[in-house]
Amino acid sequence: MRYLPLSDTDRSEMLATIGAASVDDLFRDVPEEARLDGPIHGLPLHASELSVERQLTALARKNLPASDAPFFLGCGAYKHHIPASVDHLIQRGEFLTAYTPYQPEIAQGTLQVLFEFQSQVARLYGCEVANASMYDGSTACWEAIGMARRVTRKTKTLISSGLHPHYVGVCKTMAKFTGDTLETAAPTLTAETDVAGLADRIDGETSAVVVQYPDILGRVADLQPLADAAHAKGALLIVVVTEPVALGLLKSPGEMGADIVVGEGQSIGVGLNFGGPYVGLFACREKHIRQMPGRIAGETIDADGKRGFVLTLSTREQHIRREKATSNICTNSGLCALAFSIHMTLLGEKGLRQLAELNHARARLAADKLAAIPGVRLINDLFFNEFTLELPVEARPAVHRMVEAGVLGGVSLGRLYPGEAGLANGLVVAVTETATDEDIDALTKALTEAVK
Structure with a gap:
């Protein structure tokens, strides 16, 4: 039986309220060539569970797994x-079933893990504070641009040609709705990055400069001169790290003057998984902590003087009024963050x-x-x-x-x-x-x- 919660009248009234002529208008931002004009090709309209399992298994066999x-x-x-111990530990009941720790008195284990995760990310990135994770690296990158806008009250962002094009695509999509201006370019096959050129383009209207480290071509640059140039014009330096293992050898972005450091944590504790779920990392200078999106697990002392953990500075729309929220992110990648923290602890x-x-x-x-x-x-x-x-x-x-x-x-x-x-x-x-x-x-x- 199909579940039809709305009548035609209900649907018409809702569309009229938001100013849309039809349901199709809600998908106008999806390119025409990407929209389906009928059932998915090659799949039957209905099939038994056994038949579906066989068909999907046959499709899966066409993949070449990374381990093969x-x-x-x-x-x-x-x-x-x-390590196998990572998967073993994240499947323990007290972790696997834990969700948003709204009641700290019964979620101390989850909150402690998030606190330790934040400590590890802050140390890795060379920053003073980190949040309890984001969805992935690309959305963390956009949230950093939004955060820089709130801090500087400016809307122009310079994006290095060395930033991953998928990250650029996410940022462009979101900027359509915020009024941010993003200046981007494609990289060139040269040994040098575009750091010097970026520094020359910073002006008084620049909110932030975004650079990847190492960049999409694998190039490594000293970011201190870029940080100095940005700060001289009242702009922030945002550094994106897609390979956190690199920071085991390279100087951290925070040490080179980065104001916000974001990236992807997949390399540590999280498998490839055909593209997800992954875990976004986000850290910044303490003076900007109240503009940081997501949420933070903090350490405190209970009524008996014992060490305890709570959510603090949770400036997302589930916790405060929407107009004051720093982000519309409604959860975090908790299980992936746990895997990251366990693997990092083992290392x-x-x-x-x-x-x-x-x-x-x-x-x-x-x-x-x-x-x-x-x-x-x-x-x-x-x-x-x-x-x-x-x-x-x-x-x-x-x-x-x-x-x-x-x-x-x-x-x-x-x-x-x-x-x-x-x-x-x-x-x-x-x-x-x-x-x-x-x-x-x-x-x-x-x-x-x-x-x-």
């Missing part, structure tokens, strides 16, 4: 080894540094081998575990040829930047601790054949 092939994909989602500071060193060593080995292939050029010699190659042929077909050889050999820039002719031959390769010598040799062989 030499894997060198990155660009914001990275394959790292996650410790020494373990994180060792993991980062291993990542860089593996990437350095692969980069040297791949750069020796005739016609292949390594564009950035300074990188962490991800670097960009310029191939003598278009990268996207080369990636497909490597897949046919059983190797997931990287992400083509032609896929990320369709229509940008100057990037068509660019290939971004990520090498983590999971890549063996045999995997790197297989990649080298596959790419050698693919560029012929």
